[in-house]
Amino acid sequence: MKMITDITKNENAPLTDDCLTKLDAYWRAANYLSVGQLYLCDNPLLDEPLKMEHIKKMQLGHWGTTPGQNFIYTHLNRLINRYELNMLYISGPGHGGPAVVAGTYLEGTYSEIYPEVSQDKAGMKKLFKQFSFPGGISSHASPQTPGSMHEGGELGYSLSHAFGAVLDNPDLIVACVVGDGEAETGPLATAWHSNKFLNPLTDGAVLPILHLNGYKISNPTVLARLPHDELEQLFQGYGYSPIFVEGSDPEFMHQAMAAALEQAIHYLKQIKYNAAEHPGMERPKWPMVILRSPKGWTGPKIVDGKQIEGTFRSHQIPLTVSSASGNHLQMLESWLKSYRPGELFDVNGRLKKEIAEIAPKGNRRMGANPHANGGLLLKELRLPDFQQYAVNVPASGVAGEGDVHVSGRFLRDVISLNPQNFRVFGPDETVSNKLEAVFEVTNRQWNADVDSNDEYLAATGRVMEMLSEHQCEGWLEGYLLTGRHGLFNCYEAFIHIVDSMFNQHAKWLKMTSEIPWRRKIASLNILLTSTVWRQDHNGFTHQDPGFIDHVINKKSEIVRVYLPPDSNCLLSVMDHCLRSSHYVNVVVAGKHPSPQWLNMKNAVDHCTRGIGIWDWASNDLDCDPDVVMACCGDIPTLETLASVSILREHLPNLKIRVINVVDLLKLEKQSGHPHGLSDHDFDSLFTTNKPVIFAFHGYPWLIHRLTYNRTNNNNIHVRGYKEEGTITTSFDMTVLNEMDRFHLTIDVIDRVATLGSKGTYLKQKLMDKLVEHKQFICAYGEDMPEIKNWRWEV
Known part of the structure; x- marks a missing residue:
């Protein structure tokens, strides 16, 4: 996209010394809180030398992505304050929970929602102990985490979620952190193309931040091993303007990240301006940031003679602390003290005021953004009758x-x-x-x-x-x-x-x-x-x-x-x-032309119940049925009623009850699903001892599973799809799976013992019909006229 103004001439100066000092302190505070969540259950401010009783017995969680996400979150806070942005944060890398929890705790959102996790020493202790702990919180950005509308428990969906979030939200910016391991998943690789669908005038903006820290659990990542030029060309080909931030020296990286985000926000503002002032312009090249930093940044460098920072070994717990781990306890203490917590928190455990100024206020805090708790913004649909x-x-x-x-x-x-x-x-x-x-x-x-x-x-x-x-x-x-x-x-x-x-x-x-x-x-x-x-x-x-x-x-x-x-x-x-x-x-539901069974009043009544007897198709009103014909789905309903019409024509004395199921989970027991029928209601429909021939849209065993503990379960015989299919006629699909009207009718004959010779002769006739059907479709390539033209006329 050709920019109307040269964005490189906008304010893009490096940070002042004071701002740099505060940003670095805020980042260190977030890293300190993250390490504490992984390891500590006591002594949160290191008021005394670290002891084994201060350490969690189970050390669970992921460090590798966390310091990079803390770095991003810190710099986004500055950007929100500077430009009064409405910004949502999505953590794509798996198990990045320590970072999001630390970020929302430092900004105050976490303690507002969970007052017991207060912004003091006692609250910090609870914050640490609850992480990946029985009765506590998950190791990823779970629903319990303020500001989260994307759970990182499975990789691949962050960018699609981000673009979905900004549709019809023109003032919302979603900063979506994409892990380089996550970027190898199919859904994420596809999601880069979302920029071809975004309308810069009526929708918000997504700022992807691809976090290249080099490794997955035990392998290098593909994108991290691409040469710079190839990586840049890849994302330019996707339709983005990539801005690179690469390095490990904190001072340099702070300046570079601040400059990159300034550039990105000016790009976004320019795109919005162009959309409003110059409609019909070519599709914009949306900005993105590519952050390359060491995996496990600022963590232990070498443990037991093996490099940790910058390798896959920092992915989870980089330093196992136990009574048998030698000097690991001292290494953990040195690691925690490297963040200089005394410079960050006062004696009561509160983040020092001058550092806390980095965080936005009110709903501009990413943990408090109402879009992350969408029900707050939900409006009822206006629906026609x-x-x-x-x-x-x-x-x-x-x-x-x-x-x-x-x-x-x-x-x-x-x-x-x-x-x-x-x-x-x-x-x-x-x-x-x-x-x-x-x-x-x-x-x-x-x-x-x-x-x-x-x-x-x-x-x-x-x-x-x-x-x-x-x-x-x-x-x-x-x-x-x-x-x-x-x-x-x-x-x-x-x-x-x-x-x-x-x-x-x-x-x-x-x-x-x-x-x-x-x-x-x-x-x-x-x-x-x-x-x-x-x-x-x-x-x-x-x-x-x-x-x-x-x-x-x-x-x-x-x-x-x-x-x-x-x-x-x-x-x-x-x-x-x-x-x-x-x-x-x-x-x-089906999309092809098919018979219609109920007028609107009866349809509303039937759907409200979810299940019911179709009395117009049944003939057992004044007596017990000999057989129950049940159906669920449009084609099973058609074939069931066609079977009923055969039975009523050839076996007029047979008493048939027809039951149709709309709400599948009505078949569950009431104790198993809120919609489930009580045993009494189920038995009154399906009887306690009569054969039930059930035609089902899906796999037959699902009906058996839903009804396995009902009184009449042993008499329920289900026809459905059983992995038989090919390019063939519509009716032949039902024949191949033995859910057609002829097989259903034969099932009744086989299970109602009182039909005698009339049933025997009808069964032979139906078997002949199946032969005739196969011969006809092979000869003419379509279903027999009696099938195509069948209508309910009983």
Whole structure:
């Protein structure tokens, strides 16, 4: 990007001696607190010689990244004060907790939230003891840490979270520290491209700070071993203007870092100015800082004859202290005293006033920024009346245009009503997933080149698409964590790519729900479509319904799974999910034309219950059923009702109860999930002794797992996906997995002993139908007319 003014002529002078002295003292104080967290349970100010009883029995944590992050945090404080910035800090390197805890403690935020960890000697002792200690806090920037909206327990997501956080936050700057080990992960490597989507006028800014300290756990990092020119060209190619800070001498590094951040902030201000004054300019080259410093900087240089600082050996605990470790206790004491704590803290353990001035005040402190506690900023969505989008269902079984297609119109108007508070995220699938109605009111946000044949691309848009499930999930998480709302739509088979990201977010929700000062955020809503049963043109690679198995492993207070059978039910479910908070809602729905079963009133009633008998399809009103036909999912519902129609035509005396499940976790026991049915209610639906034929959207054993301790469990026979698939017809997918209407009907015949010869003859006829089906599709490449044209007419 061509700058309107020459930023190199702006104030960029080195630090004054006084400022340099204070910055270095603040950094030393943060390093001292960090080492204390790793080792000490007593004697926090070294008022007496260090003894073994002052040392933790278990020394757990990570030192290697910590001094570099303390250095960055200190200098960002200065920058915030100088320019009155609204800045959020994201710690990407794994287990950088000591630095973030030290930073928030020094600025006062930590003690405000946890008064027992006071800014004095007693509070410092508690600060030290609690770290990586039973009943204490984690070794990374966990939800317990003020200012954290990104947990460093797993690497790779920091930069996506940062960019998600600044969407629709034009005055927010996120300083995102990226570890060079973290930079080798797939999600992080992808996330550098987020700068092609940022709108400098309507969004905030991300300042990536790539921290090159050279090593991972026991190996060198790739980026740290690149020659300077190659590294610079790499990030220029990504679309950044890298600013390098390299060295180990503290005085030099302080001056260099201050100058680099001054330059970066002027770049950011210039980009914002240009966007406002010169719309339509080419995509800016956003600044980033590349900080190269020794791993374990300022720590022990050599221990037991091996180099520590500047090597992988400083990654975790660089110096093990025990009664059998020789002079390590004295080495630790020397290390702690090298920070000269007497110059930093008064006799009561308070940071000296002249040093404390480095910290910003109030909500400008990074630990107090409200964006890191997004529930504080959360505003309810304005939602249209979903019932106004209802599909007309004069009779069960009428043809439909595609359930997700119908919900697209609802989402279109959600976007219109919430132009700065709601976004749709997806990996290049919004049109493919039949949500194209949203493009009637918005575009895909895109800040790279646009060709004449492109569609729906603009500098401002409410749809975020990039062909990376990691990126979309990370953007959305960052957006939600800072107090907004959104939806992630994805092909069902490929949502597994974010299994681990979902894990981390679910853990975050679980932990924050137990922290009083944390406020609830909007739910993570995931819409899965292009499902296993309608991947006939893509084949086996696109067929996997197992994400829901993964989801239900998480805490029952957090996860919800819905499988609406038709358009009106999907509308009801979507409205419910968008109104909810602090859940992960997974909704599985089809996008292809399919029968519609319930009018809107009945759909609302059914979805509110989550499970129920469809009396219009059943014939057991005045007696006990002979068999229960249960279904969960759109295609299982279709095949179940087709089976019921066969049974009622050929075996009219058979008493059938049809049960449809929308809320999957209704099948759990009430003691296992808040939505679960009591044993009494479950038994009243499924009986205590009748055969249950259950057609399920996913893997059959999930239903067995959910119902294993119910009274009638031994009589529940489940049909679902069993890893059979190919490029074939829609109906043949169900046949290959034996979840089709013919197999379901045969299951009933095999399990109801009273059917006699009528059942035997019908079973043979159905087996012949399966042969006929296979012959027909091989000859004509499509399903038999009786399958394609089937309608519910019982």
